[in-house]
């Protein structure tokens with residue numbers, strides 16, 4: 001496994017692989033890896049000849065009051081995990097290597113960036129879209145792999161790649177969960193023991209949503225039921241519960257007759273957890 005800290009080295013390494021005829025899969029991460037990240041690596045390994053992983057805690061996607069400084073990091077452990085997973089190339093730049101001091105250019109999604117999580121974290125998706133564009137330009141992969149856990153992020157990136165004609169296929173990978181249903185996240189280690197015990201309420205509410213939609217319900221009723229279920233857990237501080245069209249994340253009104261995605265953003269202390277589930281009415285009810 002080759003570990004590169006500069007763009008130039010990464011480009012040269014991947015160019016040589018491409019020249020040899022290999023296809024390349026990219027898995028962008030912010031490190032502090034877990035089995036969710038490894039599921040992306042596994043999907044990339046299955047679909048591509050070579051796998052590159054980036055580890056970069058991207059400052060531009062954090063707001064001034066967010067957890068950039070306290071975001072968990074353990075590079076040695078990450079590299080060990082990636083080596084064991086058979087990854088070919090790791091790109092691990094410093095912020096100074098990644099960004100020019102006088103950078104001028106950003107990439108953003110005009111509407112999609114401002115709704116849902118974009119309302120809670122203004123500027124977040126601009127940072128994500130810009131850094132993913134840079135990572136795609138540096139590594140030039142055939143495919144890039146992203147988790148469905150970050151549902152809106154996946155939508156932003158797929159839309160960006162479509163709109164800007166970027167020559168890459170974006171692949172979404174299902175959410176990997178802990179045994180008690182909590183979606184794996186690097187941020188889970190920042191939960192207090194009490195909050196960690198309470199946090200599986202997100203998945204419980206999503207499983208309940210699945211049942212309610214199968215029985216027949218309106219989008220508004222579903223949002224209320226899910227919110228009430230999470231509010232019943234006193235440690236949970238609900239930021240948003242949204243039921244949206246599963247494909248476009250557009251608002252849906254009335255009775256649910258097509259697949260929808262239930263999107264959750266919930267704080268436990270100062271840790272913001274997000275989760276999602278796509279739910280479909282039973283065939284007879286569509």
Ligand code: AMP
Nearest residue numbers: 029030031036146147150174175176184
């Ligand atoms: P992060 O390091 O949190 O920025 O995540 C890097 C990539 O891993 C993103 O595409 C995430 O959506 C994905 N990811 C994070 N957690 C999970 C999970 N539990 N299951 C599947 N993918 C995940």
